[in-house]
Amino acid sequence: MTSVRVRPAREQDVEHVRAVFQRASLSNQGDVAALMAHPDALVWQPAAAGLDRTLVAVDDAGELLGFATATPVEDGLELDDLFVDPAFMRRGVARALIGRLVEEAAADGRQWIEVTGNEHAAGFYAAAGFVVIGRAPTAFGTAPRLRLGWASPGG
Template identity: 35%
Template sequence: MSVFTLVETDWARDAPRLGAVRRRVFVDEQGVPESLEWDAHDAVSTHWLALADGAPVGCARLLPDGRIGRMAVLPAWRARGIGRALLGAALVEAQARGHRTVRLSAQLHAADFYARAGFVVIGEVYEEAGIPHVAMQKTLPSV
């Protein structure tokens, strides 16, 4: 079993650690242009870091409008429950904020992961940063 902890944070406090995971996964591994990876949503979002021995191994963010995004887990740490934990933390926070519907833009290869968490596909496959994506959403129970 892999030991990791989740930390809720923000961009002002943890941009270097959040950015390190996202750069490695999205820019280096998947070829997303740097100009598309960083946006104004970072500063206004709630972020989570997954840490193993103090080192960042995963991240996610929740935008003020209830969209979840920038979920990333380093390759060596995948399939260990980190993505599920990050998604769960974002869903709990979205529900606490009173969001009834949560949306995300899933890379097509990850759609099954989100479907297992109760997300459903809405719309057709589209390309973003050269990667096939699909819009997904989940209705949350009221608090």
């Protein structure tokens, strides 16, 4: 893989996004039993706004490597999805997606991104600059609530 390009998702990406979502979700052995007990949790559904809030990361050949979905809330974004195909993890794909979200959010005057993160992703979020601000309930128990903030323009 020579480079990662981030672009808005398109309708033709949906099935690829769903496949990445499922592979990535099942890549954490600690989550497999709970997910298999709730197979509906393995089906990615676009947010209510449709694909408008989803970015995809692709390589030079156009292969979909990962995706992120974020929803505007207050002065920031809620990161709803951040998934990378297991075959491409630890190659900068998630970082590229977060970087693009930060660029777009800052350009819109937003000041932070928050996420309820999976325990298995704690190392990534910490390395990307997110800090734990609490815990939040999920369908499978509680999980860390994290925030990435940046200085507002002129602030």
